[in-house]
Amino acid sequence: MDRGWMIAAVAVSAAITFFLRALPFFAFRDGRKMPEKLKRLGGILPSAIMAVLIVYCLKDVLLDLKNFTLMNGVFQSRKGILCGISFGCGISELLSACLVAVSYKYRHHTMLSIALGTVCNIILLYFFTKF
Amino acid sequence: MKKEIFKKAFVKSLPIMCSYLFVSMAYGIMMEEAGFGWYDSLFISVTVYTGAFQFLLITLLSSNASMITIALAALLMNSRQTFYSLTFVHEFRSMGKRMLYMIHTMTDETYAVNLALTEQGAQKEDMMFLIAVLSRCYWMIGAVAGGMLGQILPVRFQGIDFCMTALFIIIFIDQWEKTKDHVPAFTGFIAAVICLLVFGERNFMLPALAASSGILVLKREYRQTETAPKEKQDG
Incomplete structure (x- = not known):
C-alpha cells in the first residue's frame, strides 16, 4: 500500500470527523438559534444509527442462514466439529450478542458484558466452527 | 488543577x-493483522479518534477503497458526532481555549458520561476536560499495546473483534432505555436488514443510514400535521 496515500486517507478522515464534531459550534455561533426539527432529529437518530451498526456487525448471520441445512435432526452449517453441532461465525456472534444483551439488561455492567460476550464468541468460534 | x-x-x-483499553487493544491487534504497525494505530488514534469508524477504516485502507468512499464513510458514520456536539454547544464555548480539544475528543462514551455529571460551573468544565484527556489516553495506550502485542503473540485470537459489537449493543440498550419512542431503533434495524439484502454487505451502510434519516424526518412531519389539530382541541 502506498504510504502517502494512506496518510492522505487518514488526514481526510480526521478532517471530516473534526468538521462534523465542530459543525454545531460553527453553525450556531453568535447566538443563532437551532431549528426544532434539527434538535429532534438529533435526539432520535442515534438509536437508528446504532441499530444499523449492530446489523453491520452481525451481517455474517445472514450468510449462515443461507448455508443452513437440516442434517440428522441438528441444524448444521459447514462441517460438524463438537458433538456433530457446528455453525458459522455469524451464528456464534449472534449467540454472543444475545449473551451481551441479556447480561447487560440484568447487571448494567459495561465491562462485564463486553468480556462475557467476547469470551463466549471466542469459545464458540474455537469449538463449533471450522475456518 | 485540584487533586x-x-x-x-x-x-x-x-x-x-x-x-x-479493551476495544482499542482489539483495534491495535486488528491493525497489526491487517499489516499496519503500532505507530499507524497511534497516528490514526491521535488524528481521527472515533471508535467504530477506526475499525471500518482498517477494512477501507486494506481493501484500497477510493478516497471518496473513505470520505463518505467518515461523513456518514461520524455524523452522529454532530448531534452529540449540539448538546454541549454552550458549555464547551464557555471553556475558552479548551473548546477545540473538547470538540475533537467528543465520543459516544464521553458524551454519555458528560451527560450524567452532577457538578456545576467551573468544576463541571474541569471534570469534562479531564475525562476527555483520560479517555483519549486510554484509547491511545490500548491501540499501541494492541499493536505491539499483536506482533508478539504467537496465537491469533479469532473473534476478539466481537467486543466492538458488544459495545454497540450496550450503547443501543442504553439508548433504548433512555427513550419511550422505539420507532427510530426499529426503523434503523429494518432499513439496515432490507438494504443488506438488496445491496449486499459491502454497500448497505450508506443507503441504510440515508433511508432511516429520511423516513424519520418524513414520519415526524406526517405525525405533526396529524396531531396538530388534536393538540388544539386539548388546549
Missing part, C-alpha cells in the same frame, strides 16, 4: 477505561 477533581474525574472515567 480532588482529578480523582473524581478518574472514577467517572473508569467505565470508559475498561471499554476503551
Whole structure:
C-alpha cells in the first residue's frame, strides 16, 4: 500500500470527523438559534444509527442462514466439529450478542458484558466452527 | 488543577477505561493483522479518534477503497458526532481555549458520561476536560499495546473483534432505555436488514443510514400535521 496515500486517507478522515464534531459550534455561533426539527432529529437518530451498526456487525448471520441445512435432526452449517453441532461465525456472534444483551439488561455492567460476550464468541468460534 | 477533581474525574472515567483499553487493544491487534504497525494505530488514534469508524477504516485502507468512499464513510458514520456536539454547544464555548480539544475528543462514551455529571460551573468544565484527556489516553495506550502485542503473540485470537459489537449493543440498550419512542431503533434495524439484502454487505451502510434519516424526518412531519389539530382541541 502506498504510504502517502494512506496518510492522505487518514488526514481526510480526521478532517471530516473534526468538521462534523465542530459543525454545531460553527453553525450556531453568535447566538443563532437551532431549528426544532434539527434538535429532534438529533435526539432520535442515534438509536437508528446504532441499530444499523449492530446489523453491520452481525451481517455474517445472514450468510449462515443461507448455508443452513437440516442434517440428522441438528441444524448444521459447514462441517460438524463438537458433538456433530457446528455453525458459522455469524451464528456464534449472534449467540454472543444475545449473551451481551441479556447480561447487560440484568447487571448494567459495561465491562462485564463486553468480556462475557467476547469470551463466549471466542469459545464458540474455537469449538463449533471450522475456518 | 485540584487533586480532588482529578480523582473524581478518574472514577467517572473508569467505565470508559475498561471499554476503551479493551476495544482499542482489539483495534491495535486488528491493525497489526491487517499489516499496519503500532505507530499507524497511534497516528490514526491521535488524528481521527472515533471508535467504530477506526475499525471500518482498517477494512477501507486494506481493501484500497477510493478516497471518496473513505470520505463518505467518515461523513456518514461520524455524523452522529454532530448531534452529540449540539448538546454541549454552550458549555464547551464557555471553556475558552479548551473548546477545540473538547470538540475533537467528543465520543459516544464521553458524551454519555458528560451527560450524567452532577457538578456545576467551573468544576463541571474541569471534570469534562479531564475525562476527555483520560479517555483519549486510554484509547491511545490500548491501540499501541494492541499493536505491539499483536506482533508478539504467537496465537491469533479469532473473534476478539466481537467486543466492538458488544459495545454497540450496550450503547443501543442504553439508548433504548433512555427513550419511550422505539420507532427510530426499529426503523434503523429494518432499513439496515432490507438494504443488506438488496445491496449486499459491502454497500448497505450508506443507503441504510440515508433511508432511516429520511423516513424519520418524513414520519415526524406526517405525525405533526396529524396531531396538530388534536393538540388544539386539548388546549
